[in-house]
Amino acid sequence: NDVDYVPMAKDIETLDEWEEFATAMNSDGDLSKYLYKGGLVRLGADLSADNLTSITKTFPYIFDGNGRTITRTSATSSLFEKLTGEIRNLTLDGELKLDNDGAPFVKTLNPGGKITGCTNNMNVTFELKDHTTYIAGFAAELPTTDVEGDIVTEISRCTNNGTITGTTAYTDGEKYNVAIGGVVGDVRAGGNAPYSVVLEGCKNLKEIRFTPVPPADHETPGMAFTGIGGVAGWIRSCR
16 A cells, blocks of 8 residues: 555566567666566576577676576577676577677676676587677677776686687688687777776687688788687787
8 A cells, every 4th residue: 555566576487588578678678577686687497499589788787597508599699798797607508600799698798797607508600701700608808998996807617618610701802800719709908997807717628610711812811810719819908
């Protein structure tokens, strides 16, 4: 009586509930049905589909996989495009085919974002079409920041069990930049404010293979820079 009743949030347990959650997130809709106290969203069952709607808006909350697995057998984009919050205790499985930046978990891990205690079993294949491309098992790109204060971006206790295999779609005269890592692709720890990147307890257990296709009249393709690593493909400081 004269008090607004707020129902308890619920776990995401079905494909329809994931789609409802993702659509609300991407359209700045009402997330209260799935948002627990403290900004927690929790997976309550394994999900499997050809593909799922990716979270394209910046995700500032905590997504707890709760030890569950999301399988996408024909995915074409990262599950989360931009992350400033945290993904934890989640396993991803299936196949991911990319033609630009991407990773099974996150395309851009923004300053302050975290991926902890997660496992990637998705196999990633790609054909580079953009001049600059970052590919990884967990986060394709960690950009710089101009936000004030000490900021820590973290990937910890994560294991990549998915192969990463790709080539170029070479056009004569083009130059390509590529960073490929089992955990993270391109790391730029710098900017105009303190910014730390923590990679702790992470490992890659599968093959990473990049086969550039040279033009007909050259022995090597036009690669401006190439960084490939089991954990990190390219680490550079911008300070």
